[in-house]
Amino acid sequence: MGATATLEEVREAWTARWPEALALWSPFTRLRPPRFCLTEEEEGAEGLTGSFAMIRLADQRVVISLRQVSPDLVGFPLEILGHEIGHHILCPADLADNARMLARIRLNLPTVEGHAPMVANLYADLLINDRLQRARGLDMAGVYATLADAPATGDADGEEGAGRFWAFYMRLYEVLWSLPRGRIARGELDERLLGDALLGARLVRSFAGRWLEGAGRFGALCLPYLLEETPGAEGAWTVWQDALGAGAGGFPDGLTGVEGSEGRRALHPSLDPELNGDLTGPAGEAPAEPEAGTQGGSRGQYREPFEYGEILRASGLDLSDHEVAVRYYRERAAGQLIPFPSRRSPVALDPLPEGTEPWDAGEELSEIDWVETALQGPVVIPGVTTVRRVWGTSPGAEPERVPVDLDLYVDSSGSMPNPQVTVSYLALAGAIVALSALRAGARVQATLWSGALEFTSTRGFVRDEGAVLKVLTGFFGGGTAFPIHVLRDTYGSRPPSAGPAHVLVVSDDGVNTMFELDEAGRPGREVARKALREAGGGGTMVLNLWAPVDKVPGLHEAAEDGWEIFPVRDWADLVAFARAFSRRRYEEPGMVGR
Amino acid sequence: MTAAGPPVEVLTRRLLETPGEFLAPTTVVPALVADLLALHGAVSLDQAAGALLRPLESPEARNWLGCVAVSSWLLADPTLVAPGSGERAWVFLTGDDLRELASLVPAPALVSEPDRREELARRALAALELVPAGETEAEAADRLTTLDSSERARVVAATREAEVRAEAVREAMHAKAAAEAAAKASRE
Numbered sequence: 001m002g003a004t005a006t007l008e009e010v011r012e013a014w015t016a017r018w019p020e021a022l023a024l025w026s027p028f029t030r031l032r033p034p035r036f037c038l039t040e041e042e043e044g045a046e047g048l049t050g051s052f053a054m055i056r057l058a059d060q061r062v063v064i065s066l067r068q069v070s071p072d073l074v075g076f077p078l079e080i081l082g083h084e085i086g087h088h089i090l091c092p093a094d095l096a097d098n099a100r101m102l103a104r105i106r107l108n109l110p111t112v113e114g115h116a117p118m119v120a121n122l123y124a125d126l127l128i129n130d131r132l133q134r135a136r137g138l139d140m141a142g143v144y145a146t147l148a149d150a151p152a153t154g155d156a157d158g159e160e161g162a163g164r165f166w167a168f169y170m171r172l173y174e175v176l177w178s179l180p181r182g183r184i185a186r187g188e189l190d191e192r193l194l195g196d197a198l199l200g201a202r203l204v205r206s207f208a209g210r211w212l213e214g215a216g217r218f219g220a221l222c223l224p225y226l227l228e229e230t231p232g233a234e235g236a237w238t239v240w241q242d243a244l245g246a247g248a249g250g251f252p253d254g255l256t257g258v259e260g261s262e263g264r265r266a267l268h269p270s271l272d273p274e275l276n277g278d279l280t281g282p283a284g285e286a287p288a289e290p291e292a293g294t295q296g297g298s299r300g301q302y303r304e305p306f307e308y309g310e311i312l313r314a315s316g317l318d319l320s321d322h323e324v325a326v327r328y329y330r331e332r333a334a335g336q337l338i339p340f341p342s343r344r345s346p347v348a349l350d351p352l353p354e355g356t357e358p359w360d361a362g363e364e365l366s367e368i369d370w371v372e373t374a375l376q377g378p379v380v381i382p383g384v385t386t387v388r389r390v391w392g393t394s395p396g397a398e399p400e401r402v403p404v405d406l407d408l409y410v411d412s413s414g415s416m417p418n419p420q421v422t423v424s425y426l427a428l429a430g431a432i433v434a435l436s437a438l439r440a441g442a443r444v445q446a447t448l449w450s451g452a453l454e455f456t457s458t459r460g461f462v463r464d465e466g467a468v469l470k471v472l473t474g475f476f477g478g479g480t481a482f483p484i485h486v487l488r489d490t491y492g493s494r495p496p497s498a499g500p501a502h503v504l505v506v507s508d509d510g511v512n513t514m515f516e517l518d519e520a521g522r523p524g525r526e527v528a529r530k531a532l533r534e535a536g537g538g539g540t541m542v543l544n545l546w547a548p549v550d551k552v553p554g555l556h557e558a559a560e561d562g563w564e565i566f567p568v569r570d571w572a573d574l575v576a577f578a579r580a581f582s583r584r585r586y587e588e589p590g591m592v593g594r
Numbered sequence: 595m596t597a598a599g600p601p602v603e604v605l606t607r608r609l610l611e612t613p614g615e616f617l618a619p620t621t622v623v624p625a626l627v628a629d630l631l632a633l634h635g636a637v638s639l640d641q642a643a644g645a646l647l648r649p650l651e652s653p654e655a656r657n658w659l660g661c662v663a664v665s666s667w668l669l670a671d672p673t674l675v676a677p678g679s680g681e682r683a684w685v686f687l688t689g690d691d692l693r694e695l696a697s698l699v700p701a702p703a704l705v706s707e708p709d710r711r712e713e714l715a716r717r718a719l720a721a722l723e724l725v726p727a728g729e730t731e732a733e734a735a736d737r738l739t740t741l742d743s744s745e746r747a748r749v750v751a752a753t754r755e756a757e758v759r760a761e762a763v764r765e766a767m768h769a770k771a772a773a774e775a776a777a778k779a780s781r782e
Contacts, residue, residue: 110768180736195753198746205708224760268761270754306775 005074007066011036014066014077021081024136025089034062034081043067053080053242055087057095058250062088072146079138086128087243091211092120095252095315098243100262101215102314103255103303108219108266112226116219117314119226121243122169123218126204127211130176141177141184144170148184164193165225171197176204196221199269199276206275216266217275223268247315255311256302256331302332306421325420325473326466332423333431338578340403340433340440354392358383362438362464383464403442404500404537405461407490408434410472411507413450413480416544419473425574426506429542430472432578433504438465445501446471447486451479457486461501480510484524487514491534500537505563508544512554529561540564542577599724600673605715608671609664612705616663623647623659626666627687633670636680646688660701662687668718679722686721698743713741 005013015033022029037043043065048054052068055061062084073080092098098120105123106116133140148170170185175197181189200221207214269275303311309324319327356372360383367388376385410430419427434444443461446468454476458467487503494501505511515525532539541558545567549555555565566577615621624647628639639647650656668674669683686692695717703710716738719726725734739745 110764111771175740178737178740180733181740191749191752192756195749198740198750199753223764224757227764268754268757270750270757271761276750276754 007038010066010069010074011038014064014081017077018081021078021085024078024082024132024138025085029085029089031060031062031085031088034064034084037063037065038067040067047245047248050238050244051241053084055084055243055246056249057088057092057098057246058248060088070147073143076139076143076146079132079140079143082132082136082138083125083128083140084242086132087124087246090131091124091127092243092246095247095250096254097212098247099252099255099311099315100259101212103258103307103311104212104216104262104266105219106311106314107263108216109223109226112223113310113314115222115226117244117316118241119219119222120215120314121241122222123211123215124243125240126172126176126200126218127208129173130204130208133177141173141179144173144184145179148186163187163225163229165222165229168193168196168200168222168225172200172204175201192224195270196224202275203269213261216261216264217269217272220266220268245316247312247317249316251317251327252312252315253331256308256328258301258303302423304422305419309420321420322470322473326469329419329427329431329473330435330465330469332428333435336432336575336578337436337439338432338581340436340442352392354390356387357390359386359388360462360464362462362466363388383459383462402499403437403440404502405442405498406434406437406444407461407487407501407503407535408444408446408468408472409482409487409503409505409507410446410448411450411480411505411510412448412454412474412476412478413510414477415480415508415510416475416477418475418477420475425568425570426508426542426544427472429568429574429577430504430506431469432574433581434468434472435465438463438468444468445490447483448472448474448476449481449483449486450476452481454478454481455483455486461498480513481516482507482511482514482524484514484516484518484527487531488518488527491531494534501535502537503532503535503539505539505541506543507541509547509552511541511543511558512552515554515557525557525561528558532562538562538564540566540581542566542568544568597724599719599722599726600671601727602712602715602719604673605668605671605718606708606711609668609705609711609714612664612667616667617660617702617705619656621663623663623666626663627684630666630670630687631680631684633675634680634683635677636684643684654697657701658693658696661692661696661699661704664701664704665692665714665718668714669722674718674722674724682722686718689721691717691721694744698747709741710743713738713743716741 014036018033022031035046037046037048043049046054046063048063048065053062053064056063062081064080064084069080087093092101101120101123102116105120106113109116109119129140132138164187167185167187167189171181171189171193173179174181174183174185200218203214203217203221207217266272305325305328306321308328309319309321312319312324312327356369359368359373368386369389372387372389373380373385376387380386408430410427416426417424430446434446437444443463445458445461447455447457448471449455456471456474458464458471462468482505491501505514513524514528515523518524518527539562541555541563543549543552543555543565545552546569549559549565549567559565566573566580568574568577616626624639624644627647628644632638647659647662650659665687669686695714699707699710704714705711716726716734719734720738725731729737
């Protein structure tokens with residue numbers, strides 16, 4: 001197809017080659033046809049900026065701007081389509097691996113972590129292009145050579161001025177594909193650059209089948225160039241960044257955990273015996289031990305929330321710190337949910353309709369009573385006008401298990417870690433218990449508190465997981481004053497038919513502010529004791545304590561009032577608390593025991 | 595280099611198919627070389643020449659003999675055999691180039707490693723004054739330089755030294771960044 005073909009003709013020709021491009025990877029490959037954009041408006045609608053192509057892992061889509069495809073590249077439909085498909089099939093292929101690749105590369109780009117998405121994209125391109133060039137016989141070298149030979153436009157598309165990093169990257173392709181020096185690499189190719197290109201080519205071949213392991217090494221290889229890169233030079237390779245926002249619109253699961261060597265900085269390939277082995281003589285050299293201090297990032301099995309958020313953002317997700325924290329604690333709690341305690345009560349022989357109660361987001365949609373909801377107002381507002389039918393019961397012989405509601409108070413004073421930055425075991429404890437309660441069918445009221453008038457709550461007892469986690473992962477960082485009025489008002493107005501609730505306070509030694517006078521001048525201990533009695537489901541304090549429980553003022557009295565106290569300092573304590581909590585029973589006299 | 599030789603791929607394929615016996619420690623290398631030279635039309639080995647290829651005890655010498663054996667298999671490829679090329683083959687087998695290669699590369703790698711196969715094939719072609727089919731002299735020389743083990747070892751050693759120095763600097767930067775992140779976290 002000539003350079004004078006119209007965009008419609010190019011689209012038609014490229015669309016016809018799509019099945020052939022799919023077959024490059026496997027005869028069984030299935031992927032939706034690409035979306036070809038012919039105008040700037042179409043590109044904007046797809047979110048295509050910077051590069052002439054992009055992939056989206058969330059909806060497995062390939063988007064190509066034919067308007068931006070250089071006329072010289074129109075003759076490479078198979079190479080470009082096959083490359084984009086390769087991002088879906090080979091690397092990164094899915095949201096989780098994309099995020100993990102970014103995590104490894106970020107760790108190896110200290111101080112220039114912002115370049116991680118670009119480096120990840122270029123690494124994936126290497127793996128895909130090498131496969132297509134050598135195993136499928138495509139002319140990927142021709143694509144790069146065409147652009148390298150094109151006269152520099154003086155803008156970001158020009159190869160001139162692209163800097164040493166781009167020269168290194170192009171030289172790497174020359175080594176991989178046995179191209180003569182200078183065929184696509186421009187600029188001065190000094191000894192260091194030649195050595196790195198050799199090692200890079202070896203890395204691509206050695207780690208082709210386990211590319212995730214090689215990602216960190218590739219980051220280490222790129223680091224010196226990125227550190228010395230002048231601002232603006234990255235414009236030259238922006239046009240190739242087709243997987244920068246690959247993770248946008250989706251969400252990778254399982255990312256809070258650190259897998260294998262993911263949490264360690266990789267050795268530079270020149271120091272890595274796995275890559276420089278036969279370049280140091282027949283016997284090689286003793287494997288270099290990672291130097292002390294080369295560890296970075298997460299030290300344990302899990303990432304910190306801020307690190308988790310950085311990886312998500314590098315994947316193309318646009319989330320606030322608070323949204324990141326909600327997802328972080330939801331994922332970490334998901335694997336630790338406990339059998340939430342319940343109360344046995346007699347079951348009804350016949351259900352009796354007893355009116356309606358508010359229906360909240362997060363509850364079963366099928367429970368909404370639409371007739372009654374419509375009677376509340378002409379506009380349906382979930383959680384506000386939505387109601388569900390309440391069925392009464394008449395006592396029967398068979399016992400029924402009724403979940404106990406959870407009334408959760410989480411300390412967010414200045415002495416507590418910000419759960420959006422570092423892992424907070426107390427926020428995690430709250431999340432585990434709250435999600436367990438919701439799973440068991442209970443309702444949860446969550447209150448985050450700090451100093452006087454510094455508190456936020458869910459709208460009463462709700463079944464909306466997102467609303468509960470949003471409260472739990474917030475942060476005030478102010479003074480310490482337990483919101484005794486919330487506890488008082490909650491049980492002062494709770495209808496007798498509401499059933500029992502368990503009061504769970506997550507705090508540190510600042511919990512004893514609960515026993516100070518409330519705004520009406522009543523002793524907090526008295527208010528708390530009354531609330532505990534009205535709640536009917538008992539009370540627990542999970543406290544981050546470094547001193548023995550009996551040395552903290554007020555806790556002895558709390559225990560006397562019926563509070564169960566669990567000191568928590570680390571993960572092991574948290575697990576112990578969760579186990580103990582799940583063993584709790586609420587049977588009342590006369591109920592059938594477990 | 596003046597004459598056109600076979601494509602490099604033909605020779606690397608032959609190397610890939612090197613019989614295991616050529617790498618066995620019991621291989622009588624002088625006999626292999628004598629047969630090869632006869633194939634290339636040269637006179638048979640005399641006693642002094644044969645002594646050069648006697649089994650030696652040091653690991654380096656054993657590795658070199660292994661390289662000579664693999665090279666003998668390569669040079670016996672029909673596309674390389676030509677009357678009058680025996681002397682050039684002998685010079686290649688006993689010359690400095692192959693000794694240098696043997697000092698850097700284990701003989702089995704000349705069979706198992708793609709780059710090392712190509713390097714040996716290109717070195718052999720150069721020694722026989724042949725240019726690989728489809729390449730110019732300049733292209734062939736450039737590619738051989740890229741593959742050259744001694745050159746690669748030198749370049750990678752230089753890269754490694756530079757990286758060790760740079761890593762020390764980066765470690766300091768990393769520690770600084772970690773301290774700043776910790777300070778930021780505590781502020782928040």
